[in-house]
Amino acid sequence: MRNFLQIIFFLALCTFGYGQISYSPNPIDVTADKSTENIQIDFELKNEGTDTVFLAWKLEVVEQPSVWQYYVCDTENCYNFNQDVSSTARPNIIPPGQTIIVMFHTLPTDSEGSASYKINFFDLEHADSINVDVPISVNTITSSTANFDVKGLSVFPNPTSDFFRVNTGSLVDHIDVVTVVGKKVGSFKAQQGGFYDITDLSKGIYYVRLLDAKGDSIKVMKLRKN
Missing domain, CATH: 2.60.40.1220 (Immunoglobulin-like)
Incomplete structure (x- = not known):
């Protein structure tokens, strides 16, 4: 019984030691004029934990008009149009208590519509315990x-x-x-x-x-x- 409790205690220490990633603003829900050539949406990621994290990301297009495009700029690179995964060789490094800014760009091609995306940021060493989903909604209308x-x-x-x-x-x-x-x-x-x-x-x-x-x-x- 004592050994079992020691194991549970050790696992709890590991889990809380890894820390968490938060983002702001929350929610990310932007409306822009359809004639906007490039809609830039900036958000912050903060390391709330006690250890430095090395974040990569993957993006899911939940829905998007067929003529729209997107791209992501993190601290290391501005990626190609419609690229849905970052380079694991160039992670975003966030020390404890610090923040980074990520820029998400949508190009609506002068068309009204709605799109939603989900970017999953995860630590390369502890992907299962240190990760966060950042949902993004974009709407374009006639101004x-x-x-x-x-x-x-x-x-x-x-x-x-x-x-x-x-x-x-x-x-x-x-x-x-x-x-x-x-x-x-x-x-x-x-x-x-x-x-x-x-x-x-x-x-x-x-x-x-x-x-x-x-x-x-x-x-x-x-x-x-x-």
């Missing part, structure tokens, strides 16, 4: 604030101490940062993959307001500055 689905818009990292990002798609034109009493303390031109610097702002709660090209508000999200 109009009235029919723009805002559910996928999110701000990340949140909280933050220096910068934030927004998975804007292509229909957001400007981004304002306002205080809880409505005072505007920051304004940015929206860019796909953009970093928005709030280093100079005091710690506290702010609101990120997304605006279209006409200046109409699309969505407001809370942001904490540490």
Whole structure:
């Protein structure tokens, strides 16, 4: 009995020692204008464990219009169109507590439609215990604030101490940062993959307001500055 308990304890130590990988934003659900030539979707992977991980990935196309294409850029390489597996010779290395940015690109070829993908990131040495599925949904429409689905818009990292990002798609034109009493303390031109610097702002709660090209508000999200 004692030996059995020792074995269980050892296995538990191994399992928790390996750590886990998290991603943000979550969910990743982007709507963009169908005329966007290249929809770039950035997300972060964070090593929540205590050991360095060496990540490779494989991608599953759940659904995608036949004329669409995609490609993935990780820390080591930008891969070919529609390549669904990364090079195990060039893994993404993430030390404990650190993050990397992965860029997923969709080329909708000026067509309306919906696509969904799943990218499985796994550690080369412990693929069964250290892995995460990152689902991605992409929708293209004819640009109009009235029919723009805002559910996928999110701000990340949140909280933050220096910068934030927004998975804007292509229909957001400007981004304002306002205080809880409505005072505007920051304004940015929206860019796909953009970093928005709030280093100079005091710690506290702010609101990120997304605006279209006409200046109409699309969505407001809370942001904490540490």
